[in-house]
Amino acid sequence: MIINDKNESITAIVVDDDIDTLDVFCEYLELSKFRIVGKAHNGEKVAELYSTFKPDVVFLDVMMNNYDGIYALEQIRKVNPDAVVIMVTADLTKETAKNLERLHASSIIYKPFDIKNVISTVENIIGKQRHNNSISKQSSQVVCQI
Numbered sequence: 001m002i003i004n005d006k007n008e009s010i011t012a013i014v015v016d017d018d019i020d021t022l023d024v025f026c027e028y029l030e031l032s033k034f035r036i037v038g039k040a041h042n043g044e045k046v047a048e049l050y051s052t053f054k055p056d057v058v059f060l061d062v063m064m065n066n067y068d069g070i071y072a073l074e075q076i077r078k079v080n081p082d083a084v085v086i087m088v089t090a091d092l093t094k095e096t097a098k099n100l101e102r103l104h105a106s107s108i109i110y111k112p113f114d115i116k117n118v119i120s121t122v123e124n125i126i127g128k129q130r131h132n133n134s135i136s137k138q139s140s141q142v143v144c145q146i
Helices: 019-031 046-053 069-079 094-102 115-140
Strands: 011-015 035-040 057-061 085-089 107-110
Touching (some): 019 115, 057 115, 069 085
Parallel strands (some): 011 057
């Protein structure tokens, strides 16, 4: 089980326009001790969900009708440029890849996914984030001697 900085289960928002995929993905995550704090079927209100719940990670389907994952990622980046947002997709065109790179997607998981790879990806991202935060705190605590 991976935990956040508060020694709690990792919190997540999951967004997918396919209801069955959304439900199964959430079940997999819950079995892996994630706490699902929000679900959505399109990217329209994801930034609002993010602002309300401040999850540790957001899983976003890229291809959705109306408000897609790119739109949702743009909105989340306006709220928190450092948010952990993992894009989930079955198809990745060059244009989509460029957009995800420009918007600094934390990672991309391809459908069909293996839940072990999903967990490993989150562990790596959270681990790097903690390491970077630790280095940042240490460098801000440097004392200069004269």
